[in-house]
Amino acid sequence: MSNPTTSPVVPEGITRQWPILGEAEREAVMRVLDGGVLSGSLAPEIRAFEREFAAYIGSRHCLTANSGTAALHMAVAAAGLGPGDEVITSAFTFLASALAVLHHNAVPVFADIDPATFNISPADIERRITPRTRALIPVHIHGLPADMDEIMAIARKHGLIVIEDAAQAHGATYKGRNAGTIGHMGAFSVQSSKNLSAGEGGLLVTDDPALHKRADCVRQFGEEAAETSLAGADPNRPLDDMRDYNAVMMGWMYRMTALTAAVGRAQLARLPEFTRNAQRNAGYLTSRLSGLELVTPPAVPADRTSVFHKYRVRLHPERLEAGLDPRRFRNAVLRALRQEGVEAVLWQVTPVPSQILFQQQNGYGKGCPWSCHNSPVRYREESYPATTKLLENSLVIGSQSAPLAGQDLELMRYYADAFEKVLADKDSLIRAARG
Ligand SMILES: Cc1ncc(COP(=O)(O)O)c(C=O)c1O
Known part of the structure; x- marks a missing residue:
């Protein structure tokens, strides 16, 4: 063991604490406070973060959420998964990849990893498919994309939905495409430790307008909030949108705050x-x-x-x-x-x-x-x-x-x-x- 009486190799005081916050984040927070709009799915900061992340990642739609776990659950619910449906994810992930499945009373099934990449093994996915399998949640663990070509081929062969858990992989690429944009939906986390960090929060992306719409309902009480009220909404009074108070499906309350979105935008830049x-x-x-x-x-x-x-x-x-x-x-x-x-x-x-x-x-x-x-x-x-x-x-x-x-x-x-x-x-x- 290294001799504790000699001084450590790494000098004290040169490690930088994450996240790295500065003037841009301070200005972003002040901008929200000065504007006085703290929340609402149509709040300008929320809409701007969604637009900017969608453009950055190369996806048609983006929804903010109050955690990466919530974004994953929105995806599971939007996919129409339910009791008894099996969803295969990686045995090496953070628990949330599986919890999002349990939150909808579906059954997580775990596949082993490829020892070289630490990502879910496509061969082991195949081995664990049953007539009840409905979806796959590959996780781009540690920021390295999973074997998406093989995974999408398995999904096509068995008619499965693919939800990418890209909580750790903002901006990672697979054959030139961003992780999170290859499957039917992708979920990201913006919790403080992540490469894109805003405290707590999540982002769901998809190119599919129907999945986007359902995930949006799940996000807020099961109501068709944003899409129906957009036309008459005043962005400076997002709480007074033309809400019809008529839930169309089971929902949760997974909205991000405007302060989080503003910090997220500064970090995204x-x-x-x-x-x-x-x-x-x-x-x-x-x-x-x-x-x-x-x-x-x-x-x-x-x-x-x-x-x-x-x-x-x-x-x-x-x-x-x-x-x-x-x-x-x-x-x-x-x-x-x-x-x-x-x-x-x-x-x-x-x-x-x-x-x-x-x-x-x-x-x-x-x-x-x-x-x-x-x-x-x-x-x-x-x-x-x-x-x-x-x-x-x-x-x-x-x-x-x-x-x-x-x-x-x-x-x-x-x-x-x-x-x-x-x-x-x-x-x-x-x-x-x-x-
Ligand atoms: C792989 C993975 N999936 C999901 C999550 C859940 O994200 P959050 O903590 O924002 O709910 C995390 C991070 O904590 C994660 O590392």
């Missing part, structure tokens, strides 16, 4: 710069870490770009031939890197279906209407070896409050130096992992 920064930093780390025996940097296939929302490296304790437990080795490396001042973290520690929610004897589930408890899928009996292995032997460089997108190259130099130092001291790592 800087997103290309943040993306370039993340890609430059990741490229540098990859070039330095590629030469190290005990670590593999993340792969990016030639047909797509990653926005490196997270930079995950895989460790190779097996190369030490010391019979080490991979989790203990990972924890030893994590501790040593943190001692050197690297913002190294774990993000997700088990496949999502291993979470207590999906286990039948969890003490919370009895009498609970969640469909997973009466589900035809027996989560306890399923296994996800590629996801499990990845989570055992990998860690993420850059924390939620200090991701790569916001950092200077100088910090990456220190991070790479710290990796070299920590991984060179094999005896200490072996001792710590056996400890």
Whole structure:
């Protein structure tokens, strides 16, 4: 283990806290306060954010929402999914990809990942399709697009809806197209840790006017709000739109506030710069870490770009031939890197279906209407070896409050130096992992 009496490789005070906020965000907030319109789906800031994000991403329609999870749920509801319908998503994702399915009493089914990209494996999707499968939710994990050609081909073959979970992938491209615009709908998060951050919020995009209209109803009480009232609406009094108070379907209250939209617009203007920064930093780390025996940097296939929302490296304790437990080795490396001042973290520690929610004897589930408890899928009996292995032997460089997108190259130099130092001291790592 690195000697705690020597000073850490990474000097204090050079890590930049995320999100990076400045004069533009301050002006945006003041603009809303001065205008006095804080909310309403027709509020000028809301409409402008939707227009600008749709133009940026290359989609015909965009709806703001108050979280990425809400945007995903709007998509699930707009797709017409319901009780008993199976929706295949990745075992390696944030829980929200599956929760959005449960929110509509449909059944999440998990597929394992491709160990090279960490994204859902098309071959494993095929294996898990049943006559009840209605939709796929591929997740562009860590900002790298999933295998969309293969996924869309499976969807066409089986007549499935595709909802892209692009919560981590604003501006990532697959064969020249933006992640989130390839399936029938795409959902993004603008929660604070994301590359596009506005505090809390979400964005749903689609080219399909019918899906857009249904998702808009779901967003606000099941009413056909925006479309019917647009003609007579005064944008400065969006709460006085010509609402007909007549819900046409089950709805929720998922609207974003105008303050959030204004901050989101300011951050959107800087997103290309943040993306370039993340890609430059990741490229540098990859070039330095590629030469190290005990670590593999993340792969990016030639047909797509990653926005490196997270930079995950895989460790190779097996190369030490010391019979080490991979989790203990990972924890030893994590501790040593943190001692050197690297913002190294774990993000997700088990496949999502291993979470207590999906286990039948969890003490919370009895009498609970969640469909997973009466589900035809027996989560306890399923296994996800590629996801499990990845989570055992990998860690993420850059924390939620200090991701790569916001950092200077100088910090990456220190991070790479710290990796070299920590991984060179094999005896200490072996001792710590056996400890
Ligand atoms: C892959 C993924 N899906 C969905 C979400 C949900 O987004 P939110 O936190 O905005 O609800 C997140 C982020 O938290 C995420 O990382």
